[in-house]
Amino acid sequence: MNNVVWTIAGSDSGGGAGIQADIKAMQSFAVHGCTVITALTAQNSLGVEALNPISTEVIESQLLALEHDMKASVIKIGMLANVQQIQLISEHLKHYRATWPQPPLVVYDPVAIASSGDLLTEEDTVSAIKECLLPLVDVITPNTHETQLLTGVYLIGPSALQDAAVKLQNWGAKSVLIKGGHWDYPSGYCIDYCLHQGEEYWLGNEKIQTPHSHGTGCSMASVIAACLTKGYPLKDAFILAKAYINQGLKAAVRYGEGIGPVAQTGFPTNLADYPQVIEAGSWLADELDFVSAHEFTMAAGFTACDSKQLGLYAVVDSVDWLEKCLAEGIKTLQLRMKDGSEDELDQAVAAAVMLAKKYDAQVYINDHWQLAIKHGAYGVHLGQQDLLAANLVAIKESGMRLGISTHGFYEMLRAHNYRPSYMAFGAIYPTTTKDMTGQIQGLEKLKRFIALLQDYPTVAIGGIDLSRAKEVAATGVGSIAVVRAISEAEDYQQAIADLQAAIAPPL
Ligand SMILES: Cc1ncc(COP(=O)(O)OP(=O)(O)O)c(N)n1
């Protein structure tokens, strides 16, 4: 990805929406925004006075200039004023798909109605959008009005949202993200929905009470485009776009007599601005009548770890290795056994618990939460998939600590629903211990996670060795978990001593 995003959209003379909002939002996520202007709208905070569509010749000249020199990783499309514009853009997108070495992703925000209620497009565009454009779109981001306009589905409740999204997919849009800012369901809340690769994602938060929301739709789609350019998965882009808008709404101020623009602030840094991932068992899920495919017990607020700084964290696959690491003074450890009969696992967990007591250390059991409860382990470590199958109420009632793995912003917020004892982020670097394809986080994201989760003990895992331990520790993470850096070291005792020294806070 080359960090170049195009926005094909209308100019808003009031500076709050359209091209102006897009560039500011893209800038907030450190990508370079190029522009193809489709209309010079004359508008202010009170409404739209004129649309002034640009001719297809002038639009094409802008496209050609960019095609030759500044190809985009992602193209964000906003207001298209008429059928000719829709056809022209569709033809060019087809050409890019067929000829560019790296075809661009297309995010389409079907701008039809301004926040003032004014129609921003000629009325006969809907069939051209469906026939020409939607088959070329990777992510469509309509609000609820635009969803109704495009699909004819009246959005009386969550299942109508799902039906409308399927319709849009059937017309060719690969993923659908419906923005709920104009929807008051349940009352006082803002619910957003995403259908992507067969998975559904629902986000919600209390409505932020401000009249100054002009440009939220354009900005949200631009942040999605920016995050996709940076290689974020769509579910993480969805989270960040929501948090960005919430942060902007809280800071929004009036500039004219009417509706002010959403504020264009930087990367969202306050957890309070992030939406809730809506999951079965939560109050919002009940309001939305969610039906869970699994028998699921929700529990939140697990026993705190003894310390916020868990230090060097050895993840081992046998009781032998556990004892070797304990003998070297490691205080946070995990027994991660992927094989073994029921008896073998039972005996291993029992032995791990005994050894933890002997060495006055904290041992977590990976996956086998029933055995961990049975033998009175200090804690259990679960992955995102494991959460559905585990009895979280039983784990909480046992008083054990719960650590949860996360791979990105969406999973981090999902884990936050449970208020676990610690959160782990991975894989920070590529690793051969486990297939983490598409889930490498890197240091930049790790820093973001740590800054957001100040109240949690945090753990970084994946591909960390002695040469990387210092830079990982410098992010402020409270613990570094390793497998091979110990198990494959030529001299594991020296490796442990070196790792401990590398991550120790300076005196
Ligand atoms: C400290 C720590 N972080 C992450 C993991 C990964 O756990 P999980 O997602 O459950 O995957 P498996 O380890 O079961 O393959 C971990 N084990 N420890």
Ligand SMILES: Cc1ncsc1CCOP(=O)(O)O
């Ligand atoms: C279990 C796990 N979860 C995320 S990365 C990882 C493996 C870490 O192993 P290593 O320290 O050898 O890279």
Ligand SMILES: [Mg+2]
């Ligand atoms: Mg696991």
